[in-house]
Amino acid sequence: MGNDFSQPQRQSIIGIFVMFVYSLQGYAKALGPILVIWIIKSNELNKSYLLAGTLAVFAVIGVISYFKYLNFTFYIDPENDEFVISEGIFNKTKTAIQLYKIQQVNINQSFIQRLVGVYELAVDTAGTNKKEGDIKAISHELALDLKARLLENKKKRIVDDLDIDQIQISSEKQVDADVPFIKIGFLSLLKIGITSNYVKSFFVLLAFFLTLSDHIKQITGRDVLRDENIEDYVDKSQLFYAFLILFVIFFLAVIVLNLVKTVFKYFDYKITRQKGSLLISFGLLNTKSTIVKPEKVQITTVKQNYFQKKMNVLELKIKQANGGKKEEHKSAIEIPGCDKLEKDAILKLLFQKIPENGVMLKPNFRKLGFSVFLTIGLPLLGFYFVRDFVLTQMPAIDYLVVIFVVFIGLIQFFKFKNNRLFINNDFIILQSGAWDIRNEIIEPGKIQAITVSQLFWHKNINIGSLTLHTAGGNIAFQLGNFTAIKQYVNLWLYEIETSDSNWM
Amino acid sequence: MENFTNETIDTTQLPKFEEVQFTVLHSNYWKVTLISLFVLFLIMGLGIGLVLFFNEELLQFQMEIIVAYFVMLVLVVLFSRISFNKKGFAFRNHDVLFRHGIIATNTLVIPYNRVQHVALHEGLVSRFFGLAKIEIFTAGGSSSDIEIPGIAKEQAESIKQLLMGKIQKEL
Numbered sequence: 001m002g003n004d005f006s007q008p009q010r011q012s013i014i015g016i017f018v019m020f021v022y023s024l025q026g027y028a029k030a031l032g033p034i035l036v037i038w039i040i041k042s043n044e045l046n047k048s049y050l051l052a053g054t055l056a057v058f059a060v061i062g063v064i065s066y067f068k069y070l071n072f073t074f075y076i077d078p079e080n081d082e083f084v085i086s087e088g089i090f091n092k093t094k095t096a097i098q099l100y101k102i103q104q105v106n107i108n109q110s111f112i113q114r115l116v117g118v119y120e121l122a123v124d125t126a127g128t129n130k131k132e133g134d135i136k137a138i139s140h141e142l143a144l145d146l147k148a149r150l151l152e153n154k155k156k157r158i159v160d161d162l163d164i165d166q167i168q169i170s171s172e173k174q175v176d177a178d179v180p181f182i183k184i185g186f187l188s189l190l191k192i193g194i195t196s197n198y199v200k201s202f203f204v205l206l207a208f209f210l211t212l213s214d215h216i217k218q219i220t221g222r223d224v225l226r227d228e229n230i231e232d233y234v235d236k237s238q239l240f241y242a243f244l245i246l247f248v249i250f251f252l253a254v255i256v257l258n259l260v261k262t263v264f265k266y267f268d269y270k271i272t273r274q275k276g277s278l279l280i281s282f283g284l285l286n287t288k289s290t291i292v293k294p295e296k297v298q299i300t301t302v303k304q305n306y307f308q309k310k311m312n313v314l315e316l317k318i319k320q321a322n323g324g325k326k327e328e329h330k331s332a333i334e335i336p337g338c339d340k341l342e343k344d345a346i347l348k349l350l351f352q353k354i355p356e357n358g359v360m361l362k363p364n365f366r367k368l369g370f371s372v373f374l375t376i377g378l379p380l381l382g383f384y385f386v387r388d389f390v391l392t393q394m395p396a397i398d399y400l401v402v403i404f405v406v407f408i409g410l411i412q413f414f415k416f417k418n419n420r421l422f423i424n425n426d427f428i429i430l431q432s433g434a435w436d437i438r439n440e441i442i443e444p445g446k447i448q449a450i451t452v453s454q455l456f457w458h459k460n461i462n463i464g465s466l467t468l469h470t471a472g473g474n475i476a477f478q479l480g481n482f483t484a485i486k487q488y489v490n491l492w493l494y495e496i497e498t499s500d501s502n503w504m
Numbered sequence: 505m506e507n508f509t510n511e512t513i514d515t516t517q518l519p520k521f522e523e524v525q526f527t528v529l530h531s532n533y534w535k536v537t538l539i540s541l542f543v544l545f546l547i548m549g550l551g552i553g554l555v556l557f558f559n560e561e562l563l564q565f566q567m568e569i570i571v572a573y574f575v576m577l578v579l580v581v582l583f584s585r586i587s588f589n590k591k592g593f594a595f596r597n598h599d600v601l602f603r604h605g606i607i608a609t610n611t612l613v614i615p616y617n618r619v620q621h622v623a624l625h626e627g628l629v630s631r632f633f634g635l636a637k638i639e640i641f642t643a644g645g646s647s648s649d650i651e652i653p654g655i656a657k658e659q660a661e662s663i664k665q666l667l668m669g670k671i672q673k674e675l
Contacts, residue, residue, distance in 0.1 A: 080668050090628040096664065097621040098671055125620045126643040132621055321643065448618045448644030452521075453610040469644030489613070490518040496615045497598035503618075504643075 003145045008073040008086070014116045015072075015137025020065040021112045022136065027061065064089070074135060076149060083123065083150060085133045097132055101125045105147040107140075119143045123150065126321060126471065126504060182345065184269035184282075188313050188337030193262035194255050195307040196315065196336075196436070201254045201261075266336050271346070278349060280333065290333055294350045296320040296504050298446050298472025301332075302343065302439040312339045316346060319472035321504040332472075347441075351426070355441050358424025364463045364479040368416040375408050411435075421466075421477040423488055428468065430475050444492045445501035446470045452489055454482060471504060519596070521613055526592030526603050532633040533654025537584050539629050545577055593652045595666065600640060602650045612650055616670040618642050624664055626657070636660040640667065 028035065038050075067089045074085045076099070083102070086094045104124040113120055113136075121143045123133035138146070267284035274291075281289035301317040308314055316335040338346065344354050383390075383401060390397050414434040422429040430440045447468050454464035464482035466489070468475045477485075552569060556562055562569070587606050594601040599615040623639040630636065630653070637653040638660050655663065 080665075082668060088626075090631075092626040092631070093623055094625075095621060095623040096668060098668065101620055101671075125641075132641070448642040449612060449614040449648035449650075451610055451612045451648070453605065453608050455608045467647075469642065469648030471643040471645075474644070474647060486520070486522050487515050487518075490520055491513065491515050493521065493599060493613060493615060494513070494518050497617065500617065 003142060005074075005076040005146060005149055006078050008075040008084075010069060010073055011135060011137040012118050012139055012142075013069075014118055016062075016065050016069045017116055018112055018118060018137045019068050020062055023061050023065055023068075024058075027057075072135075074133070083133065085135070095133060097123060097125060099150060099152070102150055105150050107143045107147060113137065121146060182271040182338065182342050184266065184335070184337045186263075186267075188339070189263050189266055189269070190259065191308070191311045191313045192266075192315065192337040193259035195305060195311070195313070196262075197258055198254060201258050205250065205254055205257060262336065266334075269336070271335070273349065276349075278346070280335070292318055292320065292333055292350075295502055297350050298442065298470045298503075299475065300347070300350060300441045302441070303433075303436050305436045313337050314340070314343055316343060318350075321471035351441075351443065353426070355427040355429060356424055357422040357429060358427070359422065361421040361423065361477065361480045361484060363416065363419050363477070364461070364481075365416075366458075366461075366463070367419070367479040368412060371412050371415070372409065375412060376405055380405070419477075421480060428475070430477060440475055442468065442470055442475060444495050445499070446472075446503045447492060447496060448503070450489050450492065452485065458482075521599075521601060521611065524594045524596065524601055526594050526601070528592050529588065529652075529654035530635055530656055533630075533635055534585075534588050536627070536629045536633055536635060536654065537588060538581075541580060541584060545573075545580075549573065591652075591654075593650075595663065600650060600667070602652060612648070614640060614642055614648070614650060616667070618644075619667065619671050622664055622667050622671075624660055630654075638663055638667075 068087070071089055071092070072085075072087045074083070076083050077096075080096075081099045083097045083099060084094065085097075086092065102123055103126050106122045106124065108120045108122065109118075110120065116137075117139075118137040119140050121135040121138050125132050135143075264284045266282050268287075269282040270280070272279040272281075276294060278292040278294075279289065280292065281287055297318055298321050299319040301319075302314055303317065304314040314337075316338060318333045318335070320333070335346065347354055380401075387397070394400075411434045415432070418431055418433055418437050420431040422431065426443060428442050428444060430438075432438050432440075447470060449469040451467040451469070452464060453467070458464060458479070462482045463479045464485055465476065465478040466480065466485045467477075552573065556566060556569070583606055587604070590603060590605055590609065592603045598617075599613050600619075602612045604610055604612075620641045620643055622641070625637040625639055626635075627637070634657050635654050636657045637651055638655060640650040640652075642648050
């Protein structure tokens with residue numbers, strides 16, 4: 001701990017070189033196309049001009065790197081316990097990070113940094129994917145020292161946490177013994193497999209067949225998809241049945257594909273309870289395992305469609321706050337095929353109680369109107385202009401358009417009908433979806449920030465939108481009663497600000 | 505535990521975020537916006553000019569292009585003005601509010617105990633006018649970060665200090 005970080009200091013002097021190479025890479029990437037043209041044309045150009053130009057560019061980047069180096073300082077402010085980084089030549093930025101907010105400090109070395117023997121130190125706080133503080137060139141000794149200083153507070157906290165954990169473990173041991181595992185049986189997987197992801201698999205299969213027919217066309221020189229060809233094989237009166245059979249086969253293929261995928265991915269799905277966390281493992285060929293810590297859970301989604309409801313299966317999706325690790329950022333943990341009792345057991349473990357719906361907020365009918373305008377009105381307008389042209393190619397286009405309008409209209413109607421926001425004391429539940437009905441559950445304590453928004457022509461009819469930002473994503477509810485929304489926002493803000501709830 | 509009470513919260517008596525008085529941005533920030541727009545349109549105009557100079561086929565649409573250019577200029581300036589007028593911020597005891605938008609009015613609220621870190625940014629033009637931008641980051645991703653531009657440098661510094669103090673106290 002020999003180094004004093006309380007005074008602003010620069011990076012290693014050799015950092016100029018590192019910054020030079022990084023800037024060069026950056027400019028090369030940005031100006032890549034122009035550079036290529038230059039190099040191609042370089043035969044016509046005078047070689048000495050080219051050399052002079054290159055040297056000038058290098059010199060400019062060198063000077064920029066030097067000034068970058070001069071203006072980049074970092075220090076730990078002992079008074080406020082914060083880590084401060086100042087950077088920028090013309091546009092100056094001063095970033096201050098509270099020491100106890102720092103989650104991770106990573107020391108890395110890229111190839112260029114290895115060449116000159118310096119290291120990179122990256123400071124990471126919770127939530128966002130990008131690095132908050134990044135020191136490009138620092139000696140190894142200094143890096144280790146700084147890391148130790150930055151994480152000093154963290155260690156203290158971890159020790160505290162451990163104490164609490166141990167107490168909890170001892171009291172939970174007896175409980176653990178009699179908590180049963182949840183095992184997702186083969187039957188549940190089959191149920192989920194045949195009832196979910198139709199649309200996704202449909203497009204996967206469609207893409208597959210299109211590429212296949214494309215390949216056949218390339219090889220045989222014949223277009224399989226053209227009507228004439230099909231008519232060669234089938235009688236014209238039977239064409240309709242042929243299409244019907246083709247459709248059924250296609251549909252069956254979608255289901256089989258889904259089934260196989262689901263079974264392969266989630267075979268032998270086991271959930272174990274361990275020290276208050278969920279331990280999950282699954283997979284047929286390669287077994288995956290993850291841990292879900294209840295305090296890190298941000299958004300829990302319960303997904304169920306009509307068939308699944310009849311068969312008493314549903315899908316659960318859990319989004320956790322990421323501790324700065326990239327691979328954890330976007331991936332949610334999925335629990336396919338639990339029944340109602342198992343769902344309740346899992347939710348009880350995550351929240352200590354089963355979320356209930358509470359007060360219901362509905363969106364205004366204008367929401368339906370707007371989405372109908374976007375998904376039906378605009379396409380129809382477009383169709384109106386090209387109709388005459390398309391009609392000569394495809395006489396049946398009008399029927400297709402009617403089918404499209406009815407189909408999309410139904411989807412939008414059910415989407416609107418299912419769009420609800422439920423609020424009670426401990427939970428906020430957003431219900432959405434047309435066929436697959438999703439219930440996204442969050443606790444008010446997990447909210448990071450709240451956005452309230454209103455279009456100026458909605459002021460008189462008193463409707464507006466609400467977005468709740470959490471570390472696991474956003475939850476948005478549009479065009480609800482604005483007075484109610486504002487009232488709940490005030491209540492949530494009060495709850496967040498008066499308690500010191502741990503959101504991760 | 506004897507002091508523990510758990511009374512029903514009267515939600516109508518809670519402090520209302522919608523009644524907060526917002527502080528508008530420094531009037532010099534409008535100049536900063538105008539200068540940045542001027543530079544942007546100057547570069548764009550030069551680009552269009554060069555294209556017109558080298559491409560004679562486009563030259564017959566000269567009039568239309570110039571009209572479109574100025575219509576766009578007027579629209580962008582108009583929208584920037586609306587956006588500038590609407591931007592406002594407020595620091596309450598326990599949270600920070602930021603209002604922004606052009607056709608919609610968005611109000612973003614961040615409680616101090618959810619702030620991850622704070623940064624002070626000075627752009628080249630802003631620095632000339634002695635203005636700075638405060639950036640407040642949360643763990644909720646970029647959509648929940650607040651960027652308040654156009655605050656006098658000293659005021660920005662003191663706001664940053666205030667924020668850092670608040671964050672610490674909230675722990």
